[in-house]
Amino acid sequence: MGILHAGITNSISGANVTAICEKESFLTTAAKAFLPKRIAVYKDYQKMMTEEQLDAVFVTTPIGTHASIVNDLLKSNTTLSIFVEKPLASSYEEAKVVCEAATRSRGVHMVGFQKRFSPVFQKAKQLIEQGIMGDPMFFRGYCFSSDVLREGSAWRFRKNTGGVLLDSAPHLLDLLIWFFGEPTRTMAIKKQVYSSEVEDYVHAVISYDSGLQGHIDACWSVSNFRLPEFLIEIYGRDGILTVTDDYVKFMPGRGSTKMGGAQTYHRQSFETSPPFLLADIDYTMEDVAFLNAVRTRAAPEPSFLQAAKVNALTDQILVSCKKG
Amino acid sequence: MSHLSQERARDRIDKLNIESIVEVICSALSCGATGYTFSTHPTNSRILSALETSGKVPRQFDLYPVVPYAEGYVRLANEKGMTGLVNEILSRLSLSDRAKLLVEGGFSALRLDPAGMLKTYLDAELKGYLSTKPKNATLQSVLLHEVLTDLCLGLGETGMLNVFAQHLRENHHVTPGFVTYNFPRFIKLFQEAGLSLKDVVIMTPFNSLGYQMSPSRESCEVCLSNLHEGSVIAMSIMAGGFLSMDQAIEYIQSLPGLSGIAVGVSTRQHAKDAFAKLAVL
Numbered sequence: 150m151g152i153l154h155a156g157i158t159n160s161i162s163g164a165n166v167t168a169i170c171e172k173e174s175f176l177t178t179a180a181k182a183f184l185p186k187r188i189a190v191y192k193d194y195q196k197m198m199t200e201e202q203l204d205a206v207f208v209t210t211p212i213g214t215h216a217s218i219v220n221d222l223l224k225s226n227t228t229l230s231i232f233v234e235k236p237l238a239s240s241y242e243e244a245k246v247v248c249e250a251a252t253r254s255r256g257v258h259m260v261g262f263q264k265r266f267s268p269v270f271q272k273a274k275q276l277i278e279q280g281i282m283g284d285p286m287f288f289r290g291y292c293f294s295s296d297v298l299r300e301g302s303a304w305r306f307r308k309n310t311g312g313v314l315l316d317s318a319p320h321l322l323d324l325l326i327w328f329f330g331e332p333t334r335t336m337a338i339k340k341q342v343y344s345s346e347v348e349d350y351v352h353a354v355i356s357y358d359s360g361l362q363g364h365i366d367a368c369w370s371v372s373n374f375r376l377p378e379f380l381i382e383i384y385g386r387d388g389i390l391t392v393t394d395d396y397v398k399f400m401p402g403r404g405s406t407k408m409g410g411a412q413t414y415h416r417q418s419f420e421t422s423p424p425f426l427l428a429d430i431d432y433t434m435e436d437v438a439f440l441n442a443v444r445t446r447a448a449p450e451p452s453f454l455q456a457a458k459v460n461a462l463t464d465q466i467l468v469s470c471k472k473g
Numbered sequence: 474m475s476h477l478s479q480e481r482a483r484d485r486i487d488k489l490n491i492e493s494i495v496e497v498i499c500s501a502l503s504c505g506a507t508g509y510t511f512s513t514h515p516t517n518s519r520i521l522s523a524l525e526t527s528g529k530v531p532r533q534f535d536l537y538p539v540v541p542y543a544e545g546y547v548r549l550a551n552e553k554g555m556t557g558l559v560n561e562i563l564s565r566l567s568l569s570d571r572a573k574l575l576v577e578g579g580f581s582a583l584r585l586d587p588a589g590m591l592k593t594y595l596d597a598e599l600k601g602y603l604s605t606k607p608k609n610a611t612l613q614s615v616l617l618h619e620v621l622t623d624l625c626l627g628l629g630e631t632g633m634l635n636v637f638a639q640h641l642r643e644n645h646h647v648t649p650g651f652v653t654y655n656f657p658r659f660i661k662l663f664q665e666a667g668l669s670l671k672d673v674v675i676m677t678p679f680n681s682l683g684y685q686m687s688p689s690r691e692s693c694e695v696c697l698s699n700l701h702e703g704s705v706i707a708m709s710i711m712a713g714g715f716l717s718m719d720q721a722i723e724y725i726q727s728l729p730g731l732s733g734i735a736v737g738v739s740t741r742q743h744a745k746d747a748f749a750k751l752a753v754l
Contacts, residue, residue, distance in 0.1 A: 156623070160626070160627040160655075160658070166628070173555065176555055176559075179559075296548055297551075297552065302554065303552060303553055303554035375544065393480070415715050417684045417712045417713055422687050422689045426623065
């Protein structure tokens with residue numbers, strides 16, 4: 150993810166990538182060989198912070214290291230702006246410490262929940278705010294991928310810092326919080342399929358004080374998913390709203406007063422050209438938003454505080470799983 | 474293939490097997506298609522072998538493989554970490570390729586000569602496909618995947634793009650190609666670096682919606698009309714399945730200087746319909 154953000158950021162007018170930090174010796178050597186010579190390569194981020202004059206830093210390290218690195222960065226430079234790949238931390242306790250430290254900083258702070266920058270999920274948010282499906286009664290959502298079809302050895306398969314709940318489910322949970330606010334209760338189960346230390350599948354029932362309820366499934370071991378897929382389907386009194394990475398669809402209920410019949414919006418119909426396209430438009434628009442915030446000092450979204458809510462929810466789900 | 478929705482793409486994959494893919498390709502070639510572009514996914518090596526043994530290929534045609542199979546490497550990096558990914562790639566090389574990496578690359582694994590590593594990797598990646606290439610197919614161009622092309626563009630690093638191009642020309646006698654979603658930026662950086670666009674294939678999206686055309690449809694059109702070197706192949710002409718073939722052709726006809734069109738088809742009938750319409754161009 151680091152090299153992806155470096156490529157996008159460097160392409161955006163007014164921004165220059167001047168340094169990167171990589172801990173692994175082999176990759177440090179490779180970075181020195183492959184990257185343009187104007188980009189300094191460090192193995193130690195403390196040294197990088199001492200030697201470089203940086204306006205902003207992207208933290209794209211393993212999840213378990215986010216909190217300690219961000220805390221160190223906040224201490225070393227009180228005007229530094231920081232972007233952290235999702236999730237903000239590996240637990241709510243860690244996230245709270247980071248948020249507290251960030252209050253003493255004059256930089257801007259953002260977490261990489263790039264689904265918020267996807268044109269389809271933005272359209273869904275707009276339609277929900279317009280109340281297109283009437284009062285929402287319940288929802289279902291999933292994030293499925295074929296990323297793990299055998300036991301892995303990378304950090305995302307280690308206890309407390311990995312598993313599908315911290316890896317891909319946070320996108321889904323952040324979207325639910327973005328759409329409906331913070332839920333108050335969860336009941337969950339998890340399952341190991343291929344991994345021995347972490348869960349490969351999570352199922353959670355999520356409830357709100359408003360009476361809204363729904364369930365989500367997160368699994369990275371479903372075969373035949375060439376790319377990770379996200380879906381949220383919301384059942385309201387006036388119809389059903391479905392959003393995926395590819396489209397938003399509204400199906401009015403019989404007797405609904407909503408005019409216009411069924412509506413489908415494919416991302417092609419309202420996606421605008423980004424200034425630079427690497428991998429997916431969501432990443433570019435996310436980085437543009439962060440860099441604009443760095444320039445203007447406006448608070449970016451999702452902020453550390455907003456992202457900490459996702460950590461609160463993943464912790465709730467884990468507690469519920471342990472209770473059984 | 475379908476990019477309109479992942480659900481639809483999965484449904485179609487379920488219905489496809491090697492035999493039916495061979496049928497689709499042969500139908501497309503019978504109806505006017507002149508080449509086949511594909512990723513270096515392992516399945517495509519099997520498709521090439523099946524094309525050869527089927528005896529149904531109706532004509533001489535060109536191959537345009539896109540390297541590397543990026544999704545596969547991303548999955549591997551997730552599974553094993555970046556260091557694990559590098560080790561896995563090295564372990565997949567034959568003993569002779571590993572020896573080559575150490576000797577011809579100037580002990581590149583030790584002092585990491587990036588050019589040497591890229592060349593060795595490229596040779597190893599292509600080896601399987603060259604050995605399964607049907608007799609009546611010509612390797613016309615090898616194209617670099619858009620993720621790597623555009624990453625180099627983002628970092629302002631044209632050195633690796635040049636190494637890729639030179640190696641293909643000199644060692645494989647093949648036209649180098651690049652897939653990019655940032656066509657004007659690609660041309661600008663190539664020209665600024667003094668690199669020749671002569672005998673270079675550029676595969677890039679062109680559709681009336683401006684979908685995947687960065688930074689804008691207009692700037693891509695201007696860039697195309699001002700380009701005097703290089704062969705441009707339009708892709709995503711139906712904007713990932715959102716536009717009809719008629720809509721796509723109406724727009725493509727208005728563009729000057731395209732040397733080819735890449736279009737995805739998933740059934741024999743689909744291939745016949747698509748290439749019958751494209752024949753007017």
